Amino acid sequence: MSSLDAIDPAAGFPPVIHNLLSTQTDVLAQAAALVLVRFFNPIADDFLQATGLHEILAGREMEALLPIPGSVNYSNRTTLWEAHGGQRVSGIGPLEDGLMCVFADEEGPHADRRIPDTNLIEYRGDGLVGHQRMTGGNQQLANYQAEKRAIRYWHKPLGGDWEFESWAVIVERRYVWGKDTKKNWRREYAWVLAPVPSPFRDTWPAEVLALLAEDTHQTRDDTLGTEAPVAANPSDARERYQRLCASVESRERQNSGRSTRTVTERYFRSAQARLAVLLRADGRCENPKCAGQPNDVTDKGDPILEVDHVNELARGGRDHPSTMIALCPNCHAIKTRGSTRRALQKELLGVARGLHLQLSTREVLGL
Numbered sequence: 530m531s532s533l534d535a536i537d538p539a540a541g542f543p544p545v546i547h548n549l550l551s552t553q554t555d556v557l558a559q560a561a562a563l564v565l566v567r568f569f570n571p572i573a574d575d576f577l578q579a580t581g582l583h584e585i586l587a588g589r590e591m592e593a594l595l596p597i598p599g600s601v602n603y604s605n606r607t608t609l610w611e612a613h614g615g616q617r618v619s620g621i622g623p624l625e626d627g628l629m630c631v632f633a634d635e636e637g638p639h640a641d642r643r644i645p646d647t648n649l650i651e652y653r654g655d656g657l658v659g660h661q662r663m664t665g666g667n668q669q670l671a672n673y674q675a676e677k678r679a680i681r682y683w684h685k686p687l688g689g690d691w692e693f694e695s696w697a698v699i700v701e702r703r704y705v706w707g708k709d710t711k712k713n714w715r716r717e718y719a720w721v722l723a724p725v726p727s728p729f730r731d732t733w734p735a736e737v738l739a740l741l742a743e744d745t746h747q748t749r750d751d752t753l754g755t756e757a758p759v760a761a762n763p764s765d766a767r768e769r770y771q772r773l774c775a776s777v778e779s780r781e782r783q784n785s786g787r788s789t790r791t792v793t794e795r796y797f798r799s800a801q802a803r804l805a806v807l808l809r810a811d812g813r814c815e816n817p818k819c820a821g822q823p824n825d826v827t828d829k830g831d832p833i834l835e836v837d838h839v840n841e842l843a844r845g846g847r848d849h850p851s852t853m854i855a856l857c858p859n860c861h862a863i864k865t866r867g868s869t870r871r872a873l874q875k876e877l878l879g880v881a882r883g884l885h886l887q888l889s890t891r892e893v894l895g896l
């Protein structure tokens with residue numbers, strides 16, 4: 530009897546828990562999956578075999594880890610919190626099971642952006658006002674990025690419910706210009722998330738593994754050498770415009786090879802070229818024949834302008850302010866689908882080049 534006590538057949542669990550785990554295989558699998566992901570994440574490919582846990586999980590590891598992506602919806606963060614714990618407000622934080630989450634709310638400060646031609650999601654970091662710092666939620670995400678651990682990605686579309694949309698891993702982080710909740714320009718973190726089927730590494734697509742292998746875990750600082758794209762006077766605007774263009778051009782020269790990385794590189798470069806064009810436009814439609822643009826502004830206080838490549842030909846070429854133009858919604862529609870679009874595009878290409886040259890040359894005093 531004493532030797533049996535020494536072996537501890539209940540494995541340290543109270544009898545009721547031990548009984549549950551030894552008779553309910555689903556409960557045992559759920560417990561095993563949670564322990565695995567919480568304490569052994571990222572899970573090496575042969576870990577389940579090596580530990581014998583594959584017998585307990587029996588191929589059910591993706592279903593055992595609750596909640597299952599796409600299976601739960603909550604109308605607000607309070608009901609989500611009541612079901613899963615964690616915290617109720619911030620964009621980045623764990624649930625009560627300790628697994629890290631990011632929350633992207635299209636109606637709130639943490640909207641996400643999908644990177645075109647990829648499955649990747651751009652998620653802006655933690656911190657509502659002022660420059661974002663590597664503290665709090667940002668620091669936690671940086672740790673997950675360095676350790677290549679999966680996080681949960683929650684998303685709330687416009688007018689919709691919170692949904693646990695997917696597991697994801699962080700494949701890149703940037704420091705970019707953005708606007709805070711007081712509508713002031715600031716430097717903020719842009720996290721690039723790649724959705725994955727589960728936190729188990731052997732389910733991750735080869736493309737995601739390649740992105741993770743290339744990631745340096747360093748911040749790519751897109752704001753380096755630039756200033757906020759807002760200016761107090763024309764000579765200040767010229768200076769800031771030139772700095773943004775120089776940053777775009779220096780990154781054009783760095784060729785990054787791999788296809789998905791090239792796409793994200795171009796996406797961020799193009800975002801910076803847009804900021805330069807908006808600075809150049811100074812709140813006005815750049816079509817010289819514009820018949821009038823809306824006086825209203827966006828929720829972030831920006832004029833309603835759409836920045837685009839002047840034509841499809843330019844789109845295939847450079848993401849550079851000299852081939853891009855800021856237009857009001859009406860002029861943008863004419864340029865894109867009006868019957869006079871070809872003549873207009875030709876004219877606007879000359880306008881974009883002219884405006885770019887005007888701001889690119891040194892100011893000559895006395896002229």
Ligand SMILES: [Zn+2]
Nearest residue numbers: 814819857860
């Ligand atoms: Zn216009």
